[in-house]
Amino acid sequence: MPAPKTPQKDAYALILEAIDVGLYRPGDRLVESELAERFGVSRTPIREALQRLETQSLLTRDGRSLIVASLDHNQLAELYVVRTELEGLAARLAAKHATPEEVRVLNEMVADDRALLNDPAALSQANKRFHKQIHLASHNRYLVQQLDLVHRSMALLATTSLAVEGRGETALSEHQAIVDAIGAGDGDAAYAALRAHISKAFETRLRRDADGA
Structure with missing residues (x-):
């Protein structure tokens, strides 16, 4: 044989x-x-x-x-526009379709990630896992596929906004707000919380780039 x-x-x-x-x-x-x-x-x-x-x-x-490849300013802005809308939609659908087990996993992720606040690289990878879990909790395969494409392009960003002082802790608070809305089944609140989270990350990145960091 x-x-x-x-x-x-x-x-x-x-x-x-x-x-x-x-x-x-x-x-x-x-x-x-x-x-x-x-x-x-x-x-x-x-x-x-x-x-x-x-x-x-x-x-x-x-x-x-x-x-x-690298992303210029306009490409970065275009990418964040698409990411913001698709991520918001994923959160809205997760609020409707996520199982109690999925919500518990999201809560556990936020709690566990606090141990990584002094390690931006590890926190960045944990952040990707957290967002991926929300994508899966949307229970919409076509949305997950589109978000996978967006996140492939995000890999072209040489730095993480989570390396900016104080951003990691703020981001985890934003993550908790997203999970709380999903757990409550409030699609509008989940959508708004995730959009605000991505917007803040983009703003932080723009400031970092403007400062030449």
Whole structure:
């Protein structure tokens, strides 16, 4: 009986995660051979993954090289407009459809994340998990797919607004307000709370960029 095949690693997911966690940052050059060696994947799936990421505008051309794309001011503003609306809708639907178990998980996330206030990088990853949980609690697969696309583009931001002094604690208070509204089944309040949260994050990022941080 033949030995079971080892599952092929998903080159696209591996590269995307590496960008998301900051292993590759905007402007960094991606080389097929180096990626293949790093991730233990053959060059063909790496090449296909790079082509896919370029099609999604997560990578761009610099001469003959592919580099991680960056967002200019207008692209950032456009991204936040879409994110604000879609995230707000997810919160509204979560208030209607989230199970008691999902609400408890969201509450636990907020409580657990307070231990990360002195670690902006870890808090940023926890923040992504929190928002993803709200997306799933909306119980709308098409909305989740669109939000996944938005959050892929968010990976192109080289810094996190949660690194700004005091922002992490404020953000967690905003998270709690969102969860409270979802738990109460108040769709309007959940929508408004999540929109305000994203708006504040955008404002914090703009101030940080203006200060040259």
